[in-house]
Amino acid sequence: MTSEVLEGRTASGRGVRVRYSAAGIEEVTDHPSAPDLLLIPGLVDLQLNGYGGLDVNDPSANELPALVRALWAQGVTTVYPTIISADDATTTTLVKTAAAARASDPVVRYGVPGLHLEGPYISSVEGARGAHDPAVIRDPDADEFDRWQAAADGAIAIMTVAPERTGAVNFTRHLAANGVLPSVGHSLATAADVHAFAAAGGRMSTHLGNGLPALIDRHHNPIWAQLTEDRLTAGLIADGHHLPGDTFAALVRAKGAERCVLTSDAAALAGCAPGDYQTAVGGEVTVTPDGGLRLTGTPYLAGSGASLLDCLRWATNHLPLDVAVTMATTTPAELLGLHDRGRLEPGARADLLQFARTADGGLGDLVTVVVDGRAVRKP
Template sequence: MKWKGRLADTGTYVEITAEESVIRSVTEIGEQENVPWISPGWIDLQVNGFAGFDFNGEVTTAEDVIGVTNAMLARGVTTYLPTVITGSSRRISQALTAIAEACDSSEMVGACVPGIHLEGPYLSEEDGPRGAHDKAYIRNPDWTEFAEWQAASGNRIRLVTIAPERDGAIPFIGKLAESGIVVSLGHTQATTEQIEAAVQAGAVLSTHLGNGSHPMLPRHPNYMWDQLANDGLWATFIPDGHHLAPNVLKAMLRAKREKAIFVSDCVKFGGMPPGRYESNIGSDVELHSNGRLTTAANPDILAGSAQSLDWGIAAAVQLAGISLGEAIEASTIRPATVMGFSRLGRLAAGMAANLTLFDYPASGGKLHVRETVLNGKTVYLDSRRNHHIDG
């Protein structure tokens, strides 16, 4: 199979050939008319649900996993981490088992889901840093409990978000890192010393930095500055235009530079029509026409993200003033690097043939996915336009 497109970082026109799920060549060609931008398949490290499907409902089913996977592919995401959040040990275990079974039974899901993100329950119980996580289930790290969850997941937990100030968190972080699990700091009110200790123990990432925090913080020091300044930490950001004000996003991206990563943190209401919905987490919510998801009772309080990564990439370019190439890097090679996904995130011979072909006008605006390629096969194609070439 062959695809033609324009590289988002350099603007170069290329033809990419793939065989047996692997990129065989990336060849520069002359300027072409009506070809899309082309990039490695996008990677989202934090997906709670989408399109009415949920990884954090009372029961997670194979239908949820397949439904989210199809929705992600339609939006250019070829790799994502289903994110299971704070809850009872039983509910977490059930969700992990359902995701594992879907990975085993569906070739498509198995190809898209290289691991699971466990966000909680070892987080701050303080209002603000806790975010929407249920305080009743917040607790200190327990290695026996975690080992049971890892067994339930089929050893698929690859990323864990933890608050390093919890009792026992620092040695727990060390054990996770020694086990090859990526450790991220999040939903925390840790001190400078606790953050540094966590990094020394093996933490390498901050989860949706700038969110999951107190509404009011000391001018300095505080846990946001500490994480922004720590060169040992990468950081994920939610660039949906709602979670971070444009100037905040711009400043944070400048601080983290090549260690900034974009995530959607999308929930089940993403991709659904505007309106009011019942939520299993927190109170009823309202999805507004501008894409903002809030509690129904108070439109000033966010109830999660309702946007997928394609929206975030476009929003970051427009709101933070970064280039399209940098936004794509933050959604491809950077998450692949921090997670150790060695065959993902780059367009080069020998890499997985995961591609996203999309339109994005020079004047800015909405990003439109034309085609998504997973392991050398087209898995989503805009029915109005066909851009790959059989060869």
């Protein structure tokens, strides 16, 4: 098996030479005279609905193989495609399509360890539901979920639920007992609801600080309890639209960076030119000149227009580089039990990114992308 070498500096500034092959990272050695290129693990995105016009929520298409490959240019080597609230038949079709893509394409099977269902068991209250269709939002149904999991060939790995819905705590126990990561989101849960959710096996907050009405009680709202609940890891959309910079930084400080992950929440129109679009699932969506996505004619966000790489770049304006990189690589991988990804160490899978540096030492252009030991982008 032929070995290759990449050299650069880690996010903490250590000069290294990484020897790798299809078997994984074989050796990481100090290299004080390494070139001034940033060398980090591939990015791990736990929440993404699409990118560049490719949509995992379109039941008429099978765009997952193209999406996985398109994300390589954004440094994303592991992704959990996110299916939003829909009726039973549509959800079944979508998870079956994803399962078929994973079964038939080794690249998809590697790049997509699992799926994320964001709803339909969420709040139907305006604002809290976000861009989800109120007509399909409903209380949790374990039998329905089990049918979806069977249709997905066991691939559903994350489920976003609102803990205040009838039966949600028992449903959370059901998810956790069956190896699915329960995440609270699009919720108006009380503090008691949040703590009960965590005690039942809840482990994550879906886009903390979002999926809420514009006006909430300053003390009695779902944010504070999620920040103090150490059993929950906070997903944060660092696109510059979902969270202002100070809010983002304050959430990370309050939660602790070790309990935070960066997610993109990228929608199909992420990476597309500004303008008004008609989408298969969101209806009319406007891509604003600054890259935001909004339901046309409303103030409501329709997902993110940023890739996880875009989010990482933005986050480095508010966090040290090594902290932001860990939140986009190691921490999400560990949260999902992918102990051989998201790290630069022998034995890990060879998912590697090499970047040029900007004049001020920041994250420059993406130069090299290695996925599972194979270079898919070279200088």
